[in-house]
Amino acid sequence: MSAAPAVLEREHTVTQGIIEVENLTRRFVSKRSETVALDNVSLSVAAGEFVTIAGPSGCGKSTMLKIVAGLTAATSGKVHLYGKPVKGPQKEIGFAFQRSALLEWRGVRKNILLQGEMRGMDRAHAARRADELIELTGLKGFEQALPHELSGGMQQRVALCRALLHEPKVLLMDEPFGALDALTREHMNLEMNRIWRETGTTIVLVTHSVAEAVYLGNRIVVMTPRPGRIAEIIEPGLPDDRDYGPTMSDPRFAAASERVRDLLGASQAHD
Numbered sequence: 001m002s003a004a005p006a007v008l009e010r011e012h013t014v015t016q017g018i019i020e021v022e023n024l025t026r027r028f029v030s031k032r033s034e035t036v037a038l039d040n041v042s043l044s045v046a047a048g049e050f051v052t053i054a055g056p057s058g059c060g061k062s063t064m065l066k067i068v069a070g071l072t073a074a075t076s077g078k079v080h081l082y083g084k085p086v087k088g089p090q091k092e093i094g095f096a097f098q099r100s101a102l103l104e105w106r107g108v109r110k111n112i113l114l115q116g117e118m119r120g121m122d123r124a125h126a127a128r129r130a131d132e133l134i135e136l137t138g139l140k141g142f143e144q145a146l147p148h149e150l151s152g153g154m155q156q157r158v159a160l161c162r163a164l165l166h167e168p169k170v171l172l173m174d175e176p177f178g179a180l181d182a183l184t185r186e187h188m189n190l191e192m193n194r195i196w197r198e199t200g201t202t203i204v205l206v207t208h209s210v211a212e213a214v215y216l217g218n219r220i221v222v223m224t225p226r227p228g229r230i231a232e233i234i235e236p237g238l239p240d241d242r243d244y245g246p247t248m249s250d251p252r253f254a255a256a257s258e259r260v261r262d263l264l265g266a267s268q269a270h271d
Contacts, residue, residue, distance in 0.1 A: 017044035018170060018202050019068060024077035026063050036227035037063045040077070043221060043230065047169070050196050050203045054213040054260055055223025061206040064228070065172050068204070069095055081170070091119065094163035094171040094201075098178055100155040102147040108158050109134065109143040115165040126165060133161040136195060153184040157191065164201070173205040177212070186244055189215055193242050210264070214238075214256045215247060222263045231263045 026038040038060040045051050053061050066072045068079055070089045079086040081093070102111045109130055116126030134140055137157040147155055156176055163171060177185045189212055196203055196216075207213050213220050220234045236256035238247060247253055 017046040017049075018082060019043070019045035019204065020078070020080040021064070021068065022078045022080075024064065024067065024079065025075050026060065026067065026072075027075045038067075038074075039227035039229050041228065041230055045202060045204060047202055048200050050193075050205070050216055050218050051221060052213040052217035052219075053204065053206045053221045053223065054208070054210060054264070055228065056225050056264065057208070058226045059223040060226065060228030061223055062174050065095075065174050065204065065206055069093060069172055071095075092166075092168060092170070094166070094168035096156075096159055096163045096171065096173040096176045098175045100147070100159035102155055102158055104147050107144040107146055108139055108150070111147070111158050112161045112165055115162045119166055121166060129165055129167065130161065133164055136198070137161055137191065151184070152180050153188055156180065156188060160191075160195070164195075164199070168201065170202045170204070173203065175206055175208065178208065185209075185212070190244055192216055193240075197240055210257050210260050211248075213260060214253055215242060215244075220256065220260060222260055232259075234259055 021041060021043040024038055024041040025036070028035045028037060037058075041060075041064065043051075043064075053064070055061050063072065067074050068081065068086065068090075070081075070086045081090055103114065106114065112130045112133065113126055115121075116123070116130070134143060137160065139154065139157055139161070142150065142154065147158070150158070159176070177188045180188065192203075192205075193216060195201075205212075205216060214236055218235065218240075220236065222231045222234065223229065224231045234256055237252050238250060238256075
């Protein structure tokens, strides 16, 4: 099935960006087998973009994110961040994982400030920044609440604040909303769109949800089944400011979603 005219598509080329992935391959080798998770992947992400990566389980989405962050090494290929080769953990970025991983004995504000403590940030600056983020994410009034007193969505907001505390230019997100119920996930998507617009942070988000990928992304990178390759990069052409209802009913959203599902071989599936 071909894409509807409303969806803007382009051939993938590597152009200068804040994140540069070139000919990336990652193999996992054991005594019994060899698995190719990523195969010759190239991707460029410009400053201020919100790029989403969608693909089936096991296609290397999370692996690529970890390689960009310097948390795991590539088998071959190059990764540059801010123009410098990635050779180890990148302290300048923010990383939001699948689970919030909050410390149960620390309240909201102290969980957020843990990032500053680990990075040796100036305490006064970290405190001001934490207060700004608490206000931005709607956590005001819950500063002293412990994780078990918060909903799943609120816990993810705390984790997001923690990842943003040091004002990273790049935020990498590995399916951070996957464990949330559908309604909470919608609210978090709205929050992410607003935070992205207000902060100008470059965001790369991995997701299994077609709707989430299209709703949040300026560009949607669709991966093939393992070995993971880029099947296509889609630009939905939606405005940056996206209200949930109007965006979901926009023909461009429907066209982009259909194209992503077609590429994933799941046109009849539902999120």
